[in-house]
Amino acid sequence: MTRTTRLWILVVPPALAVGTVASAMILLSDHLRMPGLQALVAILIGGSFIAAGLVARTHRPANRTGLLLIAVGFTWFASAGLMASDDSLAWTIGLALSAIPAGFLIHLLIAYPNGRLESFWERFLVVAGYVLVAEAHFLLLPFDPDPLSCADSGCPSNAFLVSDNEAWRDLGTWVVQVVAVVYLAAVVATLVGRAKHSTPAARRAMAPVLLAGATTLFLFALSVGLRSLSETASAALDWMASVVVIGVPFLFLTGLLKGRLARADISRVLAEEPAGGVQERMRELLHDPSAELLYRCPDPADGYIDVHGRPRDGLPEPGRGVTTVEREGRPLAAIVHDEALLDQPELLEQVAAAVGLEIERERNLSALRASERRSRALLEALPDKILRISAEGLVLDVQESAGKPASVPADPKVGKSVYGGPAPRRVVEGLMGAGRRALSRGELQTLEWESGSEGDVRHLEGRFIPSGEDEFLVVIRDVTLRKQQEVEQAALHRVALAVASEARTEQVFDLVARETAHVLGAHTTNLIRYEPDGTGAVLVGGWRKPGAAGLPIGERYPTKGTASEAVAKTGGPVRREVTDSDLPPEVSDQMRRLDINSLVAVPISLAGRPWGAVVATLMPPHSFPPGAEERLAAFTRLVSLALANEDARGQLAASRARLVTAGDEERRRLERNLHDGAQQRLVSVSVSLRLAQAWLEKSDSPDVAELLAEANAELGLAVEELRELARGIHPAVLTERGLGPALTSLADRAPVQVHVDGPPPERLPIRVEAAAYYVVSEALANVAKYADASSVSVKVGRENGYAVVEVVDDGVGGADPELGSGLHGLADRVEALDGDLWIESPPGNGTRIRAEIPWR
Amino acid sequence: MKTFLVVDDHPTFRKTARVLLESEGFEVVGEAADGASALEAARSLQPDVVLLDVILPDIDGFEVAATLASNGNPAAVVLTSSHDPRDFGSLIKESGARGFISKAELSSATLRALLE
Numbered sequence: 005m006t007r008t009t010r011l012w013i014l015v016v017p018p019a020l021a022v023g024t025v026a027s028a029m030i031l032l033s034d035h036l037r038m039p040g041l042q043a044l045v046a047i048l049i050g051g052s053f054i055a056a057g058l059v060a061r062t063h064r065p066a067n068r069t070g071l072l073l074i075a076v077g078f079t080w081f082a083s084a085g086l087m088a089s090d091d092s093l094a095w096t097i098g099l100a101l102s103a104i105p106a107g108f109l110i111h112l113l114i115a116y117p118n119g120r121l122e123s124f125w126e127r128f129l130v131v132a133g134y135v136l137v138a139e140a141h142f143l144l145l146p147f148d149p150d151p152l153s154c155a156d157s158g159c160p161s162n163a164f165l166v167s168d169n170e171a172w173r174d175l176g177t178w179v180v181q182v183v184a185v186v187y188l189a190a191v192v193a194t195l196v197g198r199a200k201h202s203t204p205a206a207r208r209a210m211a212p213v214l215l216a217g218a219t220t221l222f223l224f225a226l227s228v229g230l231r232s233l234s235e236t237a238s239a240a241l242d243w244m245a246s247v248v249v250i251g252v253p254f255l256f257l258t259g260l261l262k263g264r265l266a267r268a269d270i271s272r273v274l275a276e277e278p279a280g281g282v283q284e285r286m287r288e289l290l291h292d293p294s295a296e297l298l299y300r301c302p303d304p305a306d307g308y309i310d311v312h313g314r315p316r317d318g319l320p321e322p323g324r325g326v327t328t329v330e331r332e333g334r335p336l337a338a339i340v341h342d343e344a345l346l347d348q349p350e351l352l353e354q355v356a357a358a359v360g361l362e363i364e365r366e367r368n369l370s371a372l373r374a375s376e377r378r379s380r381a382l383l384e385a386l387p388d389k390i391l392r393i394s395a396e397g398l399v400l401d402v403q404e405s406a407g408k409p410a411s412v413p414a415d416p417k418v419g420k421s422v423y424g425g426p427a428p429r430r431v432v433e434g435l436m437g438a439g440r441r442a443l444s445r446g447e448l449q450t451l452e453w454e455s456g457s458e459g460d461v462r463h464l465e466g467r468f469i470p471s472g473e474d475e476f477l478v479v480i481r482d483v484t485l486r487k488q489q490e491v492e493q494a495a496l497h498r499v500a501l502a503v504a505s506e507a508r509t510e511q512v513f514d515l516v517a518r519e520t521a522h523v524l525g526a527h528t529t530n531l532i533r534y535e536p537d538g539t540g541a542v543l544v545g546g547w548r549k550p551g552a553a554g555l556p557i558g559e560r561y562p563t564k565g566t567a568s569e570a571v572a573k574t575g576g577p578v579r580r581e582v583t584d585s586d587l588p589p590e591v592s593d594q595m596r597r598l599d600i601n602s603l604v605a606v607p608i609s610l611a612g613r614p615w616g617a618v619v620a621t622l623m624p625p626h627s628f629p630p631g632a633e634e635r636l637a638a639f640t641r642l643v644s645l646a647l648a649n650e651d652a653r654g655q656l657a658a659s660r661a662r663l664v665t666a667g668d669e670e671r672r673r674l675e676r677n678l679h680d681g682a683q684q685r686l687v688s689v690s691v692s693l694r695l696a697q698a699w700l701e702k703s704d705s706p707d708v709a710e711l712l713a714e715a716n717a718e719l720g721l722a723v724e725e726l727r728e729l730a731r732g733i734h735p736a737v738l739t740e741r742g743l744g745p746a747l748t749s750l751a752d753r754a755p756v757q758v759h760v761d762g763p764p765p766e767r768l769p770i771r772v773e774a775a776a777y778y779v780v781s782e783a784l785a786n787v788a789k790y791a792d793a794s795s796v797s798v799k800v801g802r803e804n805g806y807a808v809v810e811v812v813d814d815g816v817g818g819a820d821p822e823l824g825s826g827l828h829g830l831a832d833r834v835e836a837l838d839g840d841l842w843i844e845s846p847p848g849n850g851t852r853i854r855a856e857i858p859w860r
Numbered sequence: 861m862k863t864f865l866v867v868d869d870h871p872t873f874r875k876t877a878r879v880l881l882e883s884e885g886f887e888v889v890g891e892a893a894d895g896a897s898a899l900e901a902a903r904s905l906q907p908d909v910v911l912l913d914v915i916l917p918d919i920d921g922f923e924v925a926a927t928l929a930s931n932g933n934p935a936a937v938v939l940t941s942s943h944d945p946r947d948f949g950s951l952i953k954e955s956g957a958r959g960f961i962s963k964a965e966l967s968s969a970t971l972r973a974l975l976e
Contacts, residue, residue: 679915679942679943680869680870683942684870684872684873684942685872687873687942687963687964688870688872688873688875688876690963690964691873691876691877691880691963691964691966691967692876692879694967695876695879695880695883695967698883698967698968699883711879718872
């Protein structure tokens, strides 16, 4: 059972019982005039106080006002009931009790609205009031035989009458009247003073109740004061007071329900959104101009800040109440208000809820605005131009791109049709077609188109996104750079393919001239080769726009003062504009004669040396954009590669030819040696033997022994020659015993002193052994033929995975590898094994031959 | 007795040929080691037969034979070589020489068969 239910069970049945009994007693009374009216007034007054008390107690359990109201109601019933009794004692007790409600009423008024007595004076007044109302009748009754002047109408006699002494009665009446008037004046003064010194909120809350209460008391006081003068007037005033008293509890209820009634106000004020922000609205709702709204900082340790952002602490100040504003259990703010408003917790609760909603709404709004700002910043930072276009082609919105001005063909105006702009009809129809496709399919569409004029063609990409039932967004981006790169990559790819497929260099030159002209938008491109004497160049490839001036392919021209010469000198790219102030006049004049406004030349290198250049030109008024040199260089690198390939192919062919020649030469030498040497000797031996045979058959043989001895000698020489020959073809000792003994054999047969150092004890791969052997053999043969040396040093070792052979003599030097077929053959043999051969032979300083052959 | 001029750039062969010829009763009136010397010797010595090696350091034996013929030299030219005669094709016949004897087959019998 809740406290409220318990209260109602405890109060309502007794109130009904007491009220019923009192009403019955009034109605059954013999001495009351208009008992029905009196019963109604009694019920209205007692019932209204009890009902108001119950409601007050229900909504303000901590407030004594409710209890006081209930007490007034009960005593009113008791007094009215007893005074209706025809029994003298009961009637007299009722009469004595009839003043008690006034005491409660005084208590109520002084303690209103919180039910508490704040000062000694208030407590004194209340206590004095109770004493007064309790004593008033006890002072008067003993001396007044007919206190209500109703003896004539048959009311019971005074049960407490002690003396019929009029003097005492008059004195008592006078004293009571004076004390009552003074007391009531004090009460009224106190209430007025309090109202005067109250905060506006408190004053507003007290005003109606105090007015009614004060009026009631005033009327009572007046009736008491007039009682001695006019019984009729006094009775009339009593009636008036009774009617006013009926209104008192309703006024209490009105004050009590003020918080509930304020709900409508809250809704209205929130809906109106008056200027001045949440705080002003809150003040209006609370009727408290001093109320302040303090926002709670995100970090609770930081406390609160006021609406101006100033930090605030030390909550609350004396006389101020604090109500926390929460949303879903999360404290958002605090309302610092008049303490009196604590008596209207419902109002505070409603306002706090409304303020919480408002703060949250403001925060959401603020977050939304921040989000909008971010989105807008994002849009503004995008390098795109964004248009919002209706399905009919009306421009609804334009968002310019950041940075460079957008290269959208037309400059669309909001509110105008895209068809009306200067953009070509074809482009506009393409755009609208893509936009309508996006609308009908509900998905992103993309479109690319070109804009601008020759020399400044821009490539644009549009993305079309539906943005409503009949409108779409177009995000337009300048993709010129990307397009250029794509075109350039494709061109480079074609040239690289040509280079890789070993196309003839003339074809590569022509292709490069065409592709570079296309990529750079050049009016002419020329590929030139420098002449060995450094004074001129020959045009080896080129492309030019119809109408542009240029030399025929194969034409030689002097390079003095030209960009080609500058490229050859610096080894880097050169750019010239006819307007360059630092250009020699004759150069700019020549450019003008050739109708060249802008020129870029980039070197073509071969084996690290400038071989030629690519020169691209533009006629007036065009100029190459920045970075044209780098783009051209990508092509010249491929030209260099093609040249290097061709050079390598040439060297390979020459090497093959030398190998064939060397082989032929070797065969001829063998044939000659066989023919001139062993064969001749064997022929001679054969002839000699046949002759000796013939002589032996004849008896008169001259000197057969001599002939046979000669034949034997010839045969021996023939055998020796054949052995030498076989050694020349391939030294058997190398095959059988390895490089060391083979080199020793070579050294032994050499005509000069040879010192052999190495080779390593382990056997080398056969091909490497053979190559090393022939390097030494050929070197020693050269020493014997040309060097005029006194000693030779031969060194064979292993370094970093290479077999290293070095032959150094102290002869005259000056050997030229280009002239000697033997040295060339050696280089071929070494290079065939991925090795390298170096020959140093400065005149007068001997010769040093070094071969490095991979050890594999 | 027939007189011979022996033309060969190999002294060993010239010596062997001289011994062979003289043992057969021929007279060797001179020797030459190259084509030019051969022409000169043939002109001055007027031999009956020139035993002429085909491969010589300067001009070959065919040319020497042709020159002798064109000069009206009456000497019979016998070409010889250690090569197989088939290696020379029709050159032997066209040279105007009396014949060809392989060096390995040179003997009095082959010489007489050719000269008689």
